[in-house]
Amino acid sequence: MADVAEKLEQLEVAMGTTTMEDGVSSLSTDTTVHYNPSDLSGWVGSMLSELSVIPDQIGVSGNNLINDDDLRAIPGGAILGNDSESAKKRIKFDSRSEFLENGCSPAVAPPRAVVLVDSQEAGVRLVHTLMACAEAVQQENMKLADALVKHVGILAESQVGAMRKVAACFAEALVRRIYKIRPQVEDNSSYADVLEMHFYETAPYLKFAHFTANQAILEAFAGAKRVHVIDFGLKQGMQWPALIQALALRPGGPPAFRLTGIGPPQPDNTDALQQVGWKLTQLAETIGVEFEFRGFVANSLADLDAKILDIKPGDFETVAVNSVFELHRLLARPGAVEKVLDSIRAMGPKIVTVVEQEADHNGVVFMDRFNEALHYYSTMFDSLEGSGLTQPDSAQDLFMTEVYLGRQICNVVACDGAERVERHETLAKWRRRMGSAGFEPAHLGSNAYKQASMLLALFAGGDGYRVEENDGCLMLGWHTRPLIATSAWRLTAVE
Numbered sequence: 001m002a003d004v005a006e007k008l009e010q011l012e013v014a015m016g017t018t019t020m021e022d023g024v025s026s027l028s029t030d031t032t033v034h035y036n037p038s039d040l041s042g043w044v045g046s047m048l049s050e051l052s053v054i055p056d057q058i059g060v061s062g063n064n065l066i067n068d069d070d071l072r073a074i075p076g077g078a079i080l081g082n083d084s085e086s087a088k089k090r091i092k093f094d095s096r097s098e099f100l101e102n103g104c105s106p107a108v109a110p111p112r113a114v115v116l117v118d119s120q121e122a123g124v125r126l127v128h129t130l131m132a133c134a135e136a137v138q139q140e141n142m143k144l145a146d147a148l149v150k151h152v153g154i155l156a157e158s159q160v161g162a163m164r165k166v167a168a169c170f171a172e173a174l175v176r177r178i179y180k181i182r183p184q185v186e187d188n189s190s191y192a193d194v195l196e197m198h199f200y201e202t203a204p205y206l207k208f209a210h211f212t213a214n215q216a217i218l219e220a221f222a223g224a225k226r227v228h229v230i231d232f233g234l235k236q237g238m239q240w241p242a243l244i245q246a247l248a249l250r251p252g253g254p255p256a257f258r259l260t261g262i263g264p265p266q267p268d269n270t271d272a273l274q275q276v277g278w279k280l281t282q283l284a285e286t287i288g289v290e291f292e293f294r295g296f297v298a299n300s301l302a303d304l305d306a307k308i309l310d311i312k313p314g315d316f317e318t319v320a321v322n323s324v325f326e327l328h329r330l331l332a333r334p335g336a337v338e339k340v341l342d343s344i345r346a347m348g349p350k351i352v353t354v355v356e357q358e359a360d361h362n363g364v365v366f367m368d369r370f371n372e373a374l375h376y377y378s379t380m381f382d383s384l385e386g387s388g389l390t391q392p393d394s395a396q397d398l399f400m401t402e403v404y405l406g407r408q409i410c411n412v413v414a415c416d417g418a419e420r421v422e423r424h425e426t427l428a429k430w431r432r433r434m435g436s437a438g439f440e441p442a443h444l445g446s447n448a449y450k451q452a453s454m455l456l457a458l459f460a461g462g463d464g465y466r467v468e469e470n471d472g473c474l475m476l477g478w479h480t481r482p483l484i485a486t487s488a489w490r491l492t493a494v495e
Helices: 002-015 040-051 054-058 069-073 084-090 119-138 142-157 161-178 189-202 205-220 240-248 272-286 327-332 336-347 366-385 394-414 427-436 446-457
Strands: 091-093 113-115 226-231 256-263 291-297 318-324 351-357 439-441 465-470 473-478 481-491
Touching: 119 142, 119 161, 119 366, 142 161, 161 366, 161 394, 189 205, 189 394, 205 240, 205 318, 205 351, 205 446, 205 473, 205 481, 226 240, 240 256, 240 272, 256 272, 272 291, 318 336, 327 336, 327 351, 336 427, 351 427, 366 394, 366 473, 366 481, 427 439, 427 481, 446 465, 446 473, 465 481
Parallel strands: 226 256, 226 318, 256 291, 318 351
Antiparallel strands: 091 113, 351 481, 439 481, 465 473, 473 481
């Protein structure tokens, strides 16, 4: 890697002999350079060999040209071809400067070379450079990583839409990791809740999660006179108005509904859980549902003791446990997931609903996590761009949603140890974990699949979203890529 760093320094010197106007960067070549992550040295070397012809082709000493700092950040293959005539055609000079046959006019500043833009090729180079930077980070070659991450920002400028936004998020995350500027540990849960509300409004993912989980809970509550939901992440309580309304319309009248909401402490010591509970109580009273709410503050679900939840025997109330995007955060603490699953068993629920990101961001190898995260969040951002948001507040919702996802990216890429809480795992891994803890699948029926598909049809840009049934679980994705998964579980029957 020392050889690679030395070559990169030579590359920057070579690039410094050319200039760029207005800081706009992209490369227009006849040959696309495809980066091979296993051959950083060869990749940089090919760039050096192609750049070595520049001073002679221009006909001016590299020392006499303006050294434009922005151009030093351009990564990737040839800026000019090997043919000098081709080079003359592909370089334009600023018309504000006069050029003499034997070099620069002494009366004016020398000309500034402008590299023509090819955004598609720059996009390919952008991805290659992100991957090269991530590998340098994995190999702890921070000098090389620092140089590569500077290239990313310039290449990203030539992109538009989702590609540009994703690159900016990953570049920030890499910078934080390289310079050890860790994102702050989440100390303002109310702000995180606000961001999630914008995510709810912008995309169908949380709507799908709440709808499919509620459908499984509603079916499990059929015929019960008293029901109790334990929500592992109450937040703003957005999931429960729909369930309260559905219970109110149940043939034979609604059951008595008890909701236990769990959430983190607030930085200002306000009782946010009770405020949400009060609003839900007002709704329940309005539509004639007997309702009781209790809130419990916990720094982690692993700190929760099932005994304090005042769970009644199964012949008195039917219990459901609900977790939406919560369990993966426990993987940062060894043994925490197992402890929580044991607590759930002690609650004796009839149904357990689990919604998690369909991703693998918890691998040991940094490069594997980075690669998976880059593909996952690129698809997520692409789905936001393709949703066709037209409402007056959609621009703000979209921006805040991008902040919401950007924070996740920073956590996956920049953090390690207990600070890295966005440890998403695939449905296959959760299946094994739940099975080992004494749970068996409770299949979500075809009715849930049909209604979820109808829900997406009502959402703007729904043509790109896909609902997929997977062994009794439901997945929501964008085109061919699943992004979240809802599963339902019950206690394994004792023979």
